Every structure is written in C-alpha cells, then in structure tokens.
Amino acid sequence: xxxxxxxxxxxxxxxxxxxxxxxxxxxxxxxxxxxxxxxxxxxxxxxxxxxxxxxxxxxxxxxxxxxxxxxxxxxxxxxxxxxxxxxxxxxxxxxxxxxxxxxxxxxxxxxxxxxxxxxxxxxxxxxxxxxxxxxxxxxxxxxxxxxxxxxxxxxxxxxxxxxxxxxxxxxxxxxxxxxxxxxxxxxxxxxxxxxxxxxxxxxxxxxxxxxxxxxxxxxxxxxxxxxxxxxxxxxxxxxxxxxxxxxxxxxxxxxxxxxxxxxxxxxxxxxxxxxxxxxxxxxxxxxxxxxxxxxxxxxxxxxxxxxxxxxxxxxxxxxxxxxxxxxxxxxxxxxxxxxxxxxxxxxxxxxxxxxxxxxxxxxxxxxxxxxxxxxxxxxxxxxxxxxxxxxxxxxxxxxxxxxxxxxxxxxxxxxxxxxxxxxxxxxxxxxxxxxxxxxxxxxxxxxxxxxxxxxxxxxxxxxxxxxxxxxxxxxxxxxxxxxxxxxxxxxxxxxxxxxxxxxxxxxxxxxxxxxxxxxxxxxxxxxxxxxxxxxxxxxxxxxxxxxxxxxxxxxxxxxxxxxxxxxxxxxxxxxxx
Amino acid sequence: xxxxxxxxxxxxxxxxxxxxxxxxxxxxxxxxxxxxxxxxxxxxxxxxxxxxxxxxxxxxxxxxxxxxxxxxxxxxxxxxxxxxxxxxxxxxxxxxxxxxxxxxxxxxxxxxxxxxxxxxxxxxxxxxxxxxxxxxxxxxxxxxxxxxxxxxxxxxxxxxxxxxxxxxxxxxxxxxxxxxxxxxxxxxxxxxxxxxxxxxxxxxxxxxxxxxxxxxxxxxxxxxxxxxxxxxxxxxxxxxxxxxxxxxxxxxxxxxxxxxxxxxxxxxxxxxxxxxxxxxxxxxxxxxxxxxxxxx
Ligand SMILES: Cc1cc2nc3c(=O)[nH]c(=O)nc-3n(C[C@H](O)[C@H](O)[C@H](O)COP(=O)(O)OP(=O)(O)OC[C@H]3O[C@@H](n4cnc5c(N)ncnc54)[C@H](O)[C@@H]3O)c2cc1C
Ligand SMILES: Cc1cc2nc3c(=O)[nH]c(=O)nc-3n(C[C@H](O)[C@H](O)[C@H](O)COP(=O)(O)OP(=O)(O)OC[C@H]3O[C@@H](n4cnc5c(N)ncnc54)[C@H](O)[C@@H]3O)c2cc1C
Ligand code: SF4
Ligand code: FES
Numbered sequence: 001x002x003x004x005x006x007x008x009x010x011x012x013x014x015x016x017x018x019x020x021x022x023x024x025x026x027x028x029x030x031x032x033x034x035x036x037x038x039x040x041x042x043x044x045x046x047x048x049x050x051x052x053x054x055x056x057x058x059x060x061x062x063x064x065x066x067x068x069x070x071x072x073x074x075x076x077x078x079x080x081x082x083x084x085x086x087x088x089x090x091x092x093x094x095x096x097x098x099x100x101x102x103x104x105x106x107x108x109x110x111x112x113x114x115x116x117x118x119x120x121x122x123x124x125x126x127x128x129x130x131x132x133x134x135x136x137x138x139x140x141x142x143x144x145x146x147x148x149x150x151x152x153x154x155x156x157x158x159x160x161x162x163x164x165x166x167x168x169x170x171x172x173x174x175x176x177x178x179x180x181x182x183x184x185x186x187x188x189x190x191x192x193x194x195x196x197x198x199x200x201x202x203x204x205x206x207x208x209x210x211x212x213x214x215x216x217x218x219x220x221x222x223x224x225x226x227x228x229x230x231x232x233x234x235x236x237x238x239x240x241x242x243x244x245x246x247x248x249x250x251x252x253x254x255x256x257x258x259x260x261x262x263x264x265x266x267x268x269x270x271x272x273x274x275x276x277x278x279x280x281x282x283x284x285x286x287x288x289x290x291x292x293x294x295x296x297x298x299x300x301x302x303x304x305x306x307x308x309x310x311x312x313x314x315x316x317x318x319x320x321x322x323x324x325x326x327x328x329x330x331x332x333x334x335x336x337x338x339x340x341x342x343x344x345x346x347x348x349x350x351x352x353x354x355x356x357x358x359x360x361x362x363x364x365x366x367x368x369x370x371x372x373x374x375x376x377x378x379x380x381x382x383x384x385x386x387x388x389x390x391x392x393x394x395x396x397x398x399x400x401x402x403x404x405x406x407x408x409x410x411x412x413x414x415x416x417x418x419x420x421x422x423x424x425x426x427x428x429x430x431x432x433x434x435x436x437x438x439x440x441x442x443x444x445x446x447x448x449x450x451x452x453x454x455x456x457x458x459x460x461x462x463x464x465x466x467x468x469x470x471x472x473x474x475x476x477x478x479x480x481x482x483x484x485x486x487x488x489x490x491x492x493x494x495x496x497x498x499x500x501x502x503x504x505x506x507x508x509x510x511x512x513x514x515x516x517x518x519x520x521x522x523x524x525x526x527x528x529x530x531x532x533x534x535x536x537x538x539x540x541x542x543x544x545x546x547x548x549x550x551x552x553x554x555x556x557x558x559x560x561x562x563x564x565x566x567x568x569x570x571x572x573x574x575x576x577x
Numbered sequence: 578x579x580x581x582x583x584x585x586x587x588x589x590x591x592x593x594x595x596x597x598x599x600x601x602x603x604x605x606x607x608x609x610x611x612x613x614x615x616x617x618x619x620x621x622x623x624x625x626x627x628x629x630x631x632x633x634x635x636x637x638x639x640x641x642x643x644x645x646x647x648x649x650x651x652x653x654x655x656x657x658x659x660x661x662x663x664x665x666x667x668x669x670x671x672x673x674x675x676x677x678x679x680x681x682x683x684x685x686x687x688x689x690x691x692x693x694x695x696x697x698x699x700x701x702x703x704x705x706x707x708x709x710x711x712x713x714x715x716x717x718x719x720x721x722x723x724x725x726x727x728x729x730x731x732x733x734x735x736x737x738x739x740x741x742x743x744x745x746x747x748x749x750x751x752x753x754x755x756x757x758x759x760x761x762x763x764x765x766x767x768x769x770x771x772x773x774x775x776x777x778x779x780x781x782x783x784x785x786x787x788x789x790x791x792x793x794x795x796x797x798x799x800x801x802x803x804x805x806x807x808x809x810x811x812x813x814x815x816x817x818x819x820x821x822x823x824x825x826x827x828x829x830x831x832x833x834x835x836x837x838x839x840x841x842x843x844x845x846x847x848x849x850x851x852x853x854x855x856x857x858x859x860x861x862x863x864x865x866x867x868x869x870x871x872x873x
Contacts (some may be wrong), residue, residue: 175800177616177663214665216800220602242802246814253809255837262803270622270797279647280622280797355837402801404819 003046011113012041019335023305026189026273029332033123035073042070045115048107053117056105059451061085063102063117070120079128082121087161088154088450090129090196091183093122095295096447099327129199143167145464148232150217150405153181154446155437156238157200158453159460160209166461170208171232173215176269181240183446185269186261188299190306191329194268218408223433234432234460237420238453241399241438247291251349252395256283256357260292260300260396267303285392288312289360291346292396293323298330300394301338312338313388315362317345317378343367343378347385349393359389399443409433417442426456427463434459581661584637590712590719592644594653595629595690601636603628603666609694610672610791610823613640614799616663617651624648625796625818627691627767628667638666641690668799672698672823673789678762680704681753682728683746683776685711688767689720691791695765697727705729705759711746711768715739747775754783764788766826774831781827790826792817792834809833 014030016022022029033041045067053063061082069078082089098104098118106114147163149156152174164170178184180197205211217223217239226232244259246252263282266272272282288304290297293316301312314333316323320342323330334340343365351357364384367376401418413421413429419442420435422428428435436452438444585597603613607628614623630639644653672695680699684692689710700706708728712718713736724731733741734749742749746766754761764786766776773790780788794806794817801819808815809830815821 175665175798177665214663215602216665216668219667220606242798242800244802244804246804246807248814253807253814253833253837259804262797262805265797265803271620278620355833404800 001043006044006046007108009040009044011044012037012116012119014116014119016332019332019337022190023302023336026306028193029190030122032126033119035075035127038070038075038120038123038127039073041116041120042067044108045071046107052105052107053102053115056102058101058445058447059085059454061089061102061121066124067115067117067120070124075124075127076131076133078120078124082124086447086450087158088200088446089121090125091154091192091200092447092450093118093120093125094192094196095187095326097326097445101447129196140165140167142169143465145169145233146171146231147234147236147460148173148226148230149236149238150223151175151181151238151240151437151439152179152201152211153238153240153437153449154183155449155453156181156236157204158450159236159238159434159436159457160204161207162454162457163460164204164207164209166457168460169210171210171212172204173212173217173221175214175216177213178269179211179213181238185265186296186299188264188268188303189273190302191299216404218404223405223409223412223430227432233464234434236426236453236456236460237405237428237433237435237439238437238449239402239405239439240449241443242402243400243418244395245398245400246395247346247397249346249348251351251357254349254351254357255355256285256351256391257349257393257395258283260290260296260394261399263300263394264296264303267307273303273307282307283392284308285390286310287388287390288392288394289315289346289388289390290394290396291315292398293318293325294396294398295325295329296399297394297396298325298333298338300396302333302336304392304394305336305338309392313341313390314338315341315344315346315360315388317343317365319343319367319376319378322375341388344386345378345380357390357393359387360393361385361387399438401439401442405439423459424455425459425462426452427459432460432463581664583655583657583659583661586655586657588653590717592653593641593687593690593717593719594644595639595641596652596655597637597639598661598664599636600638600664600666603664604631604633604636604638607631607638607667608671609674609698611667611669612799612822613638613664613666614668614796615640615648615652615661615665617648617655618662621651621662622648623663623665623797623799625668625793625799625822627687627791629690629693641687643687665799668818669822670820672765672791674698674702676703677787678704679707679759680763680765681707681709681750681761682765683709683711683750683768684766685746685768685772688769688791691767692765693720693723693727695767696724699765700727700729704763707732707753707759707761709734709746709749711735711772713737745775746772747779750776751779751783754780754786761786765790765823767791769793770831770835773826774829774835777826777829777831785827788826789823790829791822792824792829793822794834 012033016030017027045064047064047068051064054060057063062085066078066081069081079089086092096118102117103109103114108114146169149160149170149172152172156172160170160172176185179201183192183197184194223235226235244261266280266282270280271278272280275281284307285304286309288309290301297314301314305312344362345365346360346362348361349357350359362385364381365378366381368379369377371377403418406412406414406418406420411430415421420428420440422435422440426434426436434456436456437449440452441448582599583596584599587595589595612625612627614625616623626640626642628638629641642649642652644650682692682696682699696706696708706728707730708724709732710718710724711734715735718733718740721731721733732749734744734746735741764780766773766788770793777788777790780786792808794808796818797803797805799818801816804816806817808817810824811828
C-alpha cells in the first residue's frame with residue numbers, strides 16, 4: 001500500500017458503550033476493535049523511517065514494527081513484538097497517556113488524527129490473551145541468586161518478570177491479598193478489567209515468580225531481615241506512592257469525606273460496588289464533589305456516578321487544559337455527565353449536628369502569571385465564593401510517599417518529600433537495595449514505573465554478576481574516542497557503560513547518546529539518553545533493554561547540542577551468549 | 578496445615594471467642610499493642626483485631642473477638658480446621674512500654690483481651706501492675722485468672738454489680754485516684770471509644786496522669802494508604818494504623834472519633850448483617866438501638 005493511500009484511511013473510532021448506559025454499570029467502557037477495524041487502523045501507519053512515535057514512548061516499544069505485523073493480520077506476532085519492550089501491553093494500551101507520548105508525536109497527528117497506537121496495542125494484547133495461546137514460560141537455568149521484590153504494582157511486576165528470565169529466584173511480597181498495586185486497588189473495572197491484571201500475574205506465576213500476599217514489609221519483615229534471615233541477595237522496593245494528601249481545610253474529617261485512595265480501594269479492591277454481595281460498605285451520595293483534576297479524580301467521579309449519584313462535580317483549581325488526566329478519561333467523564341467546576345478550590349466543608357457533611361464552600365480562581373514550569377498559575381479571586389450542596393466528598397489531590405518502608409529502614413536515603421533517592425538505575429544508598437516507580441518519582445504513570453523496574457533489574461544483574469573479561473573482549477570499540485567500561489549481554493538485552501575520551505579538552509553540553517540497530521540502512525533507536533554535560537574522562541551508563549538477540553550490530557551515536565555527530569561507532573562483533 | 582488455619586476456638590463467655598491461628602510470620606514479629614487485619618473469606622471486609630498472644634516456636638497467634646456485626650459473626654460460625662482468607666500483620670506501632678512504676682491497665686469489652694499482652698509485658702518490665710477489667714455482668718467477665726498471673730492486683734467491675742465493684746472503669750479509677758493509696762504513674766485503657774474518652778477526661782482533670790488509649794477507628798488497608806483511620810491528635814491528622822493505634826489519650830479529639838468517624842456505616846452494617854442470616858436480624862436491630870443509646 002502506498003503512503004498516499006494510507007493517508008486516505010480515516011481513523012477507526014473505538015466503539016464504546018453509550019454514555020447513558022455505561023454510567024450505570026461497571027463494565028469496561030470501550031468494546032475494543034474488531035479484527036477488520038484493527039487492520040484498517042494499522043494501515044494508517046506510514047511506517048516512518050525516523051519513527052517519532054518510538055521516541056515518544058518511554059520504553060521504546062517498536063511501534064512501526066508491531067503495527068506492520070498487525071497490518072498483515074499477524075496479531076500474535078504483533079503482541080510478542082510489543083512484549084519485547086513492554087510486558088504489560090494490555091494494561092498500557094488502556095491506561096497510558098498516549099496523547100502525551102507516542103500518539104502525541106506521531107507524524108499523522110500533524111494533520112488530523114494520529115494513528116490509534118494505544119487502541120492497537122490494546123487490541124493485539126487482548127487478541128493474544130483470548131487466543132488461548134498461553135506463553136510458554138521460558139525455562140532458564142537458575143543462576144543461584146534470590147531477589148525479593150516489595151510491592152506488586154507495575155514496577156515490581158516488571159522487575160520480577162525480567163529477573164525470572166535471567167535465572168533468578170524471585171519472590172514478590174505484597175501488602176494486600178491481591179496483586180497489581182494501583183492496577184487493582186485504584187483503577188476501576190470499567191477502565192481496566194481486573195481479569196487483565198490477574199492474567200498477567202498468572203503468567204508471572206507460571207514462569208516461576210513466587211507471590212507472597214498479606215505481607216507488609218517493614219512490619220512482618222524488615223529489609224535487613226530479608227537479607228539476613230531469608231538470604232536474599234538483592235531487594236527491589238516498588239511500593240508506590242500510597243499516602244493520601246488531604247487539603248487541611250475545616251470539616252475534612254466529617255462523615256462523608258473520603259480520600260480517593262479509600263474510596264477507590266473500597267470500591268475496587270474490596271469490591272464495595274458489589275455490596276452487599278461483598279461486605280465492605282461504601283457511602284453513596286446523591287450530590288458528589290470530587291476535588292482534583294487527574295486520573296484519580298476522574299476515576300472517583302465516574303465510580304460515584306455508577307453508584308447512583310445524581311450530580312457529580314469535579315472541582316479543580318486550574319483550567320481544563322491543565323488537567324493532568326488522560327484526555328480520553330476527561331472526554332468519557334464529560335460524556336457521562338460529570339460536571340466540571342474549573343478554576344475553583346474548596347476552602348471549607350460544612351456539616352450538620354450529627355457530623356455528616358452538608359455542603360462545601362469553594363473559592364473561584366483565575367489564571368495568572370506562568371510559574372517556573374511555564375503553566376499559568378491559578379490565583380484566588382478575592383471574595384468570590386460559591387457553595388455546593390453535597391453528601392459525599394472525595395479528595396483526589398495527590399499522593400505522597402508512604403513512609404512505612406523508609407521509617408523502618410533508617411539507612412535508606414530519602415529526599416525532603418520522603419521519596420527514596422536512587423541513581424539512574426534505581427540503586428539506593430543501601431547496598432543491594434534498589435527502588436523504582438512512584439516511591440522514587442512521586443505519583444507518575446504506569447509505564448514510567450515499569451521502565452524503572454526494568455532499569456533496576458539490569459542494575460541488580462550487573463551488581464550480582466559483575467563483568468567478566470571475555471564479554472568485554474567480544475566488542476570492537478575504537479578506543480580513541482569511546483572507551484567501553486562495562487558490557488553485559490543478557491538473553492534479550494545489552495547493557496553498556498561508556499566513557500568519552502580524547503574528544504577535546506572542552507566539556508560537551510547536551511550530549512545525546514543513542515544506541516540503535518541498523519537493518520538495510522534503516523536505523524531503529526533502542527535507547528537514547530541526554531547527558532547535560534559530559535567532560536572528557538567521565539563515564540556514562542547506557543542500557544538498551546529488550547533487544548533482539550539475533551542482532552549483530554549496534555550503532556552508538558553521539559550528538560552534541562547542535563545535532564552534530566561527534567562519533568559513530570559500529571560494534572560489529574558477533575554477540576554470542 | 579493450610580494457611581491461616583484455626584487450631585483452636587473457644588467461646589469462653591457468650592459472644593466472646595478466642596481463636597488460635599497458625600501464622601508463623603506474624604508470631605515471629607508480634608509485639609504487645611499490635612494488631613492484625615483479618616478477612617474471613619474473599620467477600621469479607623478487612624477488620625482489625627488485637628494480637629493478644631503469640632508463640633514464636635509453635636508459630637501461632639491468638640486473638641479475642643467480640644461478636645458484633647457481620648465479619649465477627651462469620652468468625653463465630655467458623656470452626657477448628659477452617660481457614661481465614663487473609664490475615665495481615667503485625668500492624669501498628671507497639672504500645673509504649675517501659676518501667677513506669679505503678680501502672681493501671683484497664684480494659685472493657687474486646688479490650689479485656691487486648692489488655693492482656695500489655696499487662697504481661699509491663700509486669701516483665703518490673704512495673705507494679707494493677708489491672709481493671711469491666712463487663713456488663715458477671716457472665717461476661719473473662720480472663721480473670723490469666724490476668725492474675727501478670728498483675729499485682731486485679732480489680733473486677735460490672736455494670737450491674739453482679740461481681741466485683743459496681744459501675745465502670747472510670748468509677749474505679751476515680752476512687753483510686755481520690756483515695757491516694759498509691760501514686761499512679763501511667764494508665765493504659767482499651768475498649769469502646771466512649772469508655773476510653775471518659776477515662777481520658779477523668780485522668781486529665783485529676784492531675785493529668787499519663788494515659789494511653791488504643792483507638793478503634795475504622796480501617797481498610799492498615800498501611801497508611803487510605804486515611805480511613807484518621808483522627809485529630811494534638812491539632813494534627815494522624816493515622817491510627819501506622820501512627821497508633823495507641824495514643825496519648827489527652828491529645829485525642831474524642832468528640833470527632835465517637836460522633837463522626839466511627840458511626841459512618843451504621844445503615845450499611847445493619848444491612849450486611851440482615852443479608853447474612855435471618856436469625857441475625859433481631860441482633861442487628863438490637864445493635865442499632867444500643868448504638869443510638871451509646872451515642873446519645
Ligand atoms: C486511581 C488511579 C488512576 C490512575 N490512572 C493512571 C492511568 O490512567 N495511566 C497511568 O499511566 N497511570 C495512572 N495512575 C498512576 C499509576 O497507577 C502509578 O503511577 C503506578 O501504578 C505506580 O506503580 P508502582 O509499581 O510504583 O506502585 P503501585 O502501583 O502503587 O504498587 C505498589 C504496591 O506495593 C504495595 N506495598 C506498599 N507498601 C508495601 C509494603 N510495605 N510491603 C509490601 N507491599 C507494599 C502496595 O500494596 C501496592 O500493591 C493512576 C493512579 C491511581 C491511584
Ligand atoms: C486497632 C483495633 C483493634 C481492635 N481489636 C479488637 C479485638 O481484639 N477484638 C475485637 O473483638 N474487636 C477489636 N476491634 C474492633 C473490631 O475491629 C470491630 O468490632 C469489627 O471491625 C466489627 O466488624 P463486624 O463486621 O463484625 O461489624 P460491623 O458490622 O462492621 O460493625 C458492627 C459494630 O462494630 C462497630 N465497629 C465497626 N468497625 C469498628 C472498629 N474498627 N472499631 C470499633 N468498632 C467498630 C460498628 O460501629 C458497629 O457498632 C479493634 C479495632 C481496632 C481499630
Ligand atoms: S509516527 Fe505514526 S505513522 Fe509514523 S511509524 Fe509511528 S505510528 Fe506509524
Ligand atoms: S487503615 Fe488505611 S490509612 Fe489506616
């Protein structure tokens with residue numbers, strides 16, 4: 001098919017349950033593509049040589065490759081292609097903020113709609129799951145080392161998946177009775193069916209990962225005891241950002257005020273939406289006020305709507321454009337009839353004599369001067385207040401780092417917000433202890449938590465199996481420019497640490513290091529990293545996860561600030577391992 | 578042996594059960610004052626229960642449960658050999674324990690059992706331990722013998738005066754303080770929030786004797802993640818599951834706990850119980866009424 005013809009194909013809109021219907025049930029909102037729709041949408045992809053979309057993806061999913069496979073109807077192969085880089089495509093296809101990642105930079109988005117990359121990712125992953133093709137667990141020789149993972153959220157699951165494939169004995173400790181982290185306790189069924197998460201956990205179990213539920217590390221076991229009593233060689237902390245932020249306004253402890261965490265945990269994890277079949281109660285409201293503008297706020301608002309609320313308001317301090325929620329969620333919420341009270345912020349909650357809430361007082365805001373990040377800062381308008389009658393308030397203004405682990409591990413360095421401090425690969429201040437995901441970055445995204453999990457898996461491997469001479473020698477590197485300090489070749493990935501030498505005495509700023517494969521003069525970027533300043537003699541780590549082990553050539557490209565190519569090195573030795 | 582199996586179950590007074598469960602990981606780490614979160618089955622709520630005893634060698638833990646609502650009634654129906662779906666623990670900070678001198682350890686309703694490990698540890702630390710246990714009537718008094726082994730004095734008090742003193746814990750305490758027979762250095766109190774708040778008020782007025790209470794807020798996760806268990810303490814918001822459950826009673830906003838935070842789910846709880854079994858309906862009605870009385 002010619003590009004011109006591809007350009008003519010119109011975007012395949014994802015079919016969804018009609019808003020009025022879905023606002024009364026907890027079934028997933030989109031029905032998903034049919035095979036025909038998927039092929040049609042895949043055909044819109046131009047298979048760009050310099051695929052912007054891949055650069056927009058935090059874990060560099062080979063997007064044009066998987067879409068090409070989908071164009072040919074090879075959906076299973078397409079799913080496997082994604083899984084080389086992203087182990088949870090069925091999850092990410094549903095929850096990634098594609099509009100600010102891959103789809104945000106897709107060339108087709110310049111004129112009209114970008115390719116529905118998320119929709120296609122979701123389709124091929126679902127196709128694989130329902131095909132009954134259960135991935136054959138990779139039988140790898142045990143390497144004799146044990147790793148404990150704390151937390152079964154997306155970052156912990158990713159670390160577990162990577163390490164089990166490298167022969168580690170992996171045990172995941174989870175505080176709750178079910179695994180998945182926010183994917184099970186936070187994100188509602190209508191957005192991410194729990195069976196999807198359960199399936200992925202089952203796959204990990206099949207491949208040998210052990211899950212120990214009901215275990216709050218820090219209480220039932222300290223990190224030190226995991227080493228000394230249980231004999232683990234390394235520990236990965238992926239405990240998320242579970243500490244609800246309250247507004248500290250009068251009336252916040254009245255009956256009928258929930259943190260979004262509590263509201264969603266009761267509803268999702270404890271299944272209060274099926275009350276009384278499930279026993280955990282949840283207050284329902286007729287007029288519900290949700291405070292906040294992120295995904296958590298949208299999820300809370302839409303859950304309240306499904307639990308028979310008449311009016312659900314979202315009260316948010318900034319403007320609509322500044323809402324951090326995924327575009328699709330805001331759109332769905334709006335379709336379902338959620339009412340937005342933008343540029344407003346609560347100042348007080350009023351209750352009756354029995355301590356039940358009655359109303360909430362909010363102040364109106366306007367956009368002022370841009371702040372450091374360039375976002376217009378919301379400023380309160382003096383004397384401009386309004387009141388909403390309400391019987392249920394859900395506070396979704398964010399999460400901070402839960403201190404349980406760090407409190408019980410005094411030698412773990414944290415920053416002033418309580419987030420664990422790590423290097424780029426997740427190494428903490430404590431030897432053989434690694435951390436990643438929301439506990440390091442603060443509340444972020446599923447995909448960034450997964451990326452962090454993967455990087456830590458590499459650091460763990462590098463630290464537990466330090467480099468051997470032979471491996472280093474299998475690479476040919478012109479010593480005069482780049483010095484290769486460390487190379488590790490894993491079954492499916494390569495990790496390099498390079499040192500820039502003999503360039504000039506001057507330091508370089510804004511250096512970009514890129515590692516890629518070359519096929520028929522077509523370069524696929526596998527990894528890219530920007531180094532703000534690089535002095536001669538300074539070392540830098542470059543990891544390129546999930547590469548095809550059949551690859552024989554790696555291209556390392558280093559660009560400086562002006563895009564000039566400083567060096568181009570082909571690592572051409574046969575990679576045996 | 579399956580996970581979380583009931584090894585022994587005993588109903589020693591009506592509606593109060595002691596269960597011994599096999600959970601070696603918790604037995605190994607438990608400290609006096611800590612609790613667990615229990616789910617009877619996959620559909621149950623997670624409810625907090627205090628650890629009252631544990632055996633590191635045998636890997637067992639024990640708790641005492643008072644049959645009140647749905648989850649605790651389900652427990653009452655469980656038998657030896659049955660297993661719980663989920664038990665998480667030990668949770669919370671251990672109680673504040675050291676050699677204070679003379680300590681009064683007081684418990685009512687479920688708190689009688691919960692007081693036991695605290696009295697035991699205080700005794701081991703060399704305190705002079707005076708235990709006060711309260712019940713509605715003689716038939717509901719329990720653990721008297723056990724307390725004798727870990728206390729220097731045991732005072733019984735019943736609402737109807739059928740055994741021991743007549744009245745409540747705070748009546749006994751007031752009498753003790755006023756008689757000035759012995760200087761009290763520290764007080765522990767565990768039981769229903771109303772009783773604890775009254776003790777707190779009394780000891781604050783009578784010379785601010787250090788008093789520590791174990792609050793029973795509603796909980797979900799027990800790790801500080803949800804904020805369900807929050808309370809106002811010394812002007813700040815605290816989470817009972819991680820900062821407590823034991824707090825300096827004089828700094829707790831009791832009003833808020835009793836009237837606002839713990840009466841959240843009254844209608845839901847009653848509904849759960851009615852769905853559980855028809856026989857429970859009268860019990861549910863009874864509870865609703867007794868709670869109205871309690872809070873009014
Ligand atoms: C309601 C909601 C909606 C969201 N929607 C989106 C979305 O649409 N798209 C998106 O990209 N991101 C979304 N996010 C953010 C995303 O879910 C998180 O960034 C991501 O889950 C972080 O992953 P994690 O592995 O770091 O931690 P988590 O997912 O938080 O998992 C941490 C796990 O560790 C466990 N744990 C904590 N402490 C302990 C301990 N001491 N011992 C043992 N286990 C412990 C927890 O129980 C939990 O299971 C949303 C978040 C929420 C709350
Ligand atoms: C830290 C802590 C330790 C506790 N230790 C024990 C213990 O060792 N033994 C014991 O029997 N009980 C203990 N409780 C109380 C116990 O958790 C509740 O009785 C239980 O949750 C009731 O559950 P249910 O489903 O049977 O009743 P529900 O139907 O949920 O409620 C029935 C009645 O119990 C009250 N209730 C509900 N939740 C709580 C709560 N968290 N605290 C107090 N009352 C509540 C309700 O208001 C209602 O009156 C403890 C509570 C806390 C917070
Ligand atoms: S940028 Fe868009 S059109 Fe180009 S390869 Fe990626 S998805 Fe296809
Ligand atoms: S029970 Fe959730 S924060 Fe305490």
